[in-house]
Amino acid sequence: MKPIDDSTFVARSRTGRDSGSDRESPVKRDLTRRRPRATTTTLQVQPLLLLVESFKRLNPTSLARNPVMAVVAIGTLICALYTALAFAESNGQGGFALSVTLILLATVLFANAAEAVAEARGKAHAGSLRATRGELKARRLTHSGEETVAADRLRRGDRVRVSAGELIPADGEIVQGAGSINESAVTGESAPVLREAGTDNSGVSAGTKLLSDELIVEVSVDPGESLLDRMIALVEGASRQKTPSELALSVLLSTLTLVFLIVVVTLVPMARFVGIETSTVMLVALLVCLIPTTIGGLLPAIGIAGMERAMRANLIAKSGKAVEIAGSIDTLLLDKTGTITLGDRRATEFAPCHGIDMKRLREVAGICSLEDPTPEGRSIVVLAREQGASLADEQGASLTPAEDAEVVPFSATSRVSGLDFADGRRWRKGAPNAIARQVEEAGGRLPDDYEALVERISRHGATPLAVAEGNVLLGVIALSDVIKPGIAERFMQLREMGVKTVMITGDNPITASAIAAEAGVDDYIAEATPERKLALIREEQAAGRLVAMMGDGTNDAPALAQADLGLAMNSGTQAAREAANMVDLDSDPGKLLEAVEIGKQLLITRGALTTFSLANDVAKYFVILPAIFAASVPALGGLDVLGLHSPASAVLSAVIFNALVIPALIPFALRGVRVRATGASAMLRRNLLIYGLGGLLLPFPAIKLIDLVVGLLI
Incomplete structure (x- = not known):
């Protein structure tokens, strides 16, 4: 992180992970990460395999997970029995019973196919991942040297040696060495990234390839728990569990099914009272038309598709609940x-305090930054040399402070770093208020223009970094940052959807205010510490709000665990990845915004199709019942607005429509409803207008058209 940002500077100062040679630029990454993955988006499902998979899911265990479709399956069996009896008795009802039975069977198969298609979209990717996992070998270190073993024999705590050109055999932490790693096997991105021992950027994943140097990796997971294993389980849907909201909706659908079951049963005595004979097959068909079969059949597919969209965005959710919470x-x-x-700040100005020589400020700042691997530290050295600082000894060799001074690393507590020389000199650079406090404690006096320099730099949106030599405050360095293109528009969209954005930074309040105003966030927290992050999350949750945050360091782990949605960077520490409930394979901090959009799309799609399904049921109720009773109860004739051919054709037409609407909506369920930047009330009105009114009106012309065809055949 930046030198005065408490929450992430430790990671950045020790890794330099944003160096241009080791990592693609954020702008390029932002563009490339959105390209579709060929393995998931261009997948063509073979019809024969899909049919086989649909029949496999007719087993009672699979059907029991979906109560609505289980009722349809039971109704299919009942109709099959009555079909056999009808043909045995030759009562003329065999053809009608057989037609209803086949249509009901098709309804169940279509629902099974919806779930199978959703899971199949990820199975091609899972196949390649399984092949990658099966090929992994490891050079495990032992007391006598090393041995070559299969990767699945590694256990937590084992140490392996990986050389350039080899695949990393298991998830773990680098304990020795540094190297460039190609993570395209799991992220799809070919740009190498830098990993280094002893930093917050030391995590590695199985199946990635070491491009340079040699590493000693300590395995952090047992077989079956690696990132590859989680990805395979996710895309195959093997470990998908229903989310709380999905369970609640299932209970609602089951309740509606029970209500309509009672309604259909009560129709029997009513029909007999008015002299209408109703067959069991017709009653079963009527029940299937009235219960929410459309959303019941598509509900599992919607959940799986939401997780699959997260997978295509290189977001690994540990459960479907994480995507839904997003x-x-x-x-x-x-x-x-x-x-x-963009996270790539550069030193743009040295501003000495009154009476301080510019040359002295440049020399002290440059030498303090020689062993600072962050982009900010390197930029200070570059700017100092461009402005004439030699940063070299009498022989012309670059100074190496560690040889004659002790390096004081940055800490979240002190918020400063620097050098302690053997002769007692103390050079420091860091947050302005922290440097000022240390100067005063050493008996120094703050220059009269110091606060004005800090305020001037801050008001221009740059970050001030103070430099001191002992008890003398030399001046301020301006570190300029760049707002990501289009970020303000995305924050505006989130605001319109009712999401509050809070920027957390270790910058002073003036700089934070300038950046927050330019970016368009709702609020900001300046001079934040890890403890302040955790406290803020708890405050928001106490007010009844769901909170999301991202992090990559060990110090972020408590906040990630506390947040309702914790997004960890794959490049971060194992502690962060274990604490979070979602992992970003691209290690792109901006992915948190995309996770929210994917989650909202899942919820909106589920709500839209539920609205459409229930509206359909209401329409079918007013289409079928008048057609059945109009002949015997003339008063109901006015309600038979469609003038259907006969009660039998009315039921058949409704059952056929009920079956066909499920496959018709499968692409819609997999693609998802487009997320619009509107508030909850506006979104509800839009859904009711489009999917509610549309679901109410569509059955009338569709059933009439089907009835015209059925009338010609019977």
Whole structure:
């Protein structure tokens, strides 16, 4: 992170992970990460395999997971029995009973196919991942040297040696060495990234390829728990569990099914009272038409498709609940660097205090930054040399402070770093208020123009970094940051959807205010510490709001675990990845915004199709019942607005429409409803207008058209 941002500077200062040679630029990454994955989006499902899979799911165990379709399956069996009896008795009802039976069977198969298609979209990817996992070998270190073993024999705590050109055999932490790694096997991105021992950027994943140097990796997972295993389980849907909201909706659909079952049963004595004989087959068909079969058949596919969309965005959710929660988030906590800004700040100005020589400021700042691997530290050295600082000894060799001074690393507590020389000199650079406090404690006096320099740099949106030599405050360095293109528009869309955005930064309040105003966030927290993040999450949750945040360091783990949605960077530490409920394979801090959009799309799609399905049921109720009773009860003739051919054709037409609407909506369920930047009330009105009114009107012309065809055949 940036030198005065408490929450992430430790990671960045020790890794330099944003160096241009080791990592693609954020702008390029933002463009490339959105390209579709060929393995998932261009997948063509073979019809024969889909049919086989649909029949496999007719087993009672699979059907029991979907009560609505289980009722349809039971109704199919009942109709099959009555079909056999009708043909045995030759009572003339065999053809009608057989037609209803086949249509009901098709309804169940279509529902099974919807779920199978959703899972099949990821199975091609899973196949390649399984092949990658099966080929992995490891050079495990032992007391006597090393041995070559299959990767699935590795256990947590084992250490392996990986050389350039080899695949990393298991998830783990680098304990020795540094190297460039190609993670395209799991992320789809070919740009190499830098991983280094002893930093927050030391995590590695099985199946990725080491391009340079040699590493010693300590395995952090047992077989079956690696990132590859989680990805395979996710895309195959093997471990998908129903989310709380999906369970609640299932209970609602089951309740509606029970209500309509009671309604259909009560129709029997009513029909006999008016002199109408109703067959069991007709009653079963009527029940299937009235219960919410459309959403019942598509509900599993919607959930799987939501997780698959997250997978295509390189977001690994540990459960479907994580994707769903992302769509219900009320507050987003966003780090400034890498999320709101490009995260590649550069030193643009040395501003000495009154009476301080510019040359001295440049020399002290440059030498303090020689061993700072962050982009900010390197940029200070570059700017100092461009402006004439030699940063070299009498022989012309670059100074190496570690040889004659002790390096003081940055810490979240002190918020400063620097050098302690053997002769007692102390050079420091860091947050302005922290440097000022240390100067005063050393007996120094703050220059009169110091606060004005800090305020001037901050008001221009740059970050001030103070430099001191002992008890003398030399001046301020301006570190300029760049807001990501289009980020303000995305925040505006989130605001319109009712999501509050809070920028968290270690910058001083003036700089934070300038960046927040330019980015368009709703609120900001300046000079934040990890403890402040955790406290803020708890405050928001206590107010009844769902909170999301991202992080990559060990110090982020408590906040990630506390947040309702914790998004960890794959490049971060194992502690962060274990604490979070979602992992971003691209390690792109801005992906948190995309996770929210994917979650909202899942919820909106589920709501839209539920509205459409229930509206369909209401329409079918007013289409079928008048057609059945109009002949015997003339008063109901006025309600038979469609003038259907006969009661039998009315039931058949409704059952056929009920079956066909499920496959017709499968592409819609998989693609998802387009997310619009509107509030909840506006979105509800839109859904009711489009999917409610549309679901209410569509059955009338569709059933009439089918009835015309059926009337010609019977």
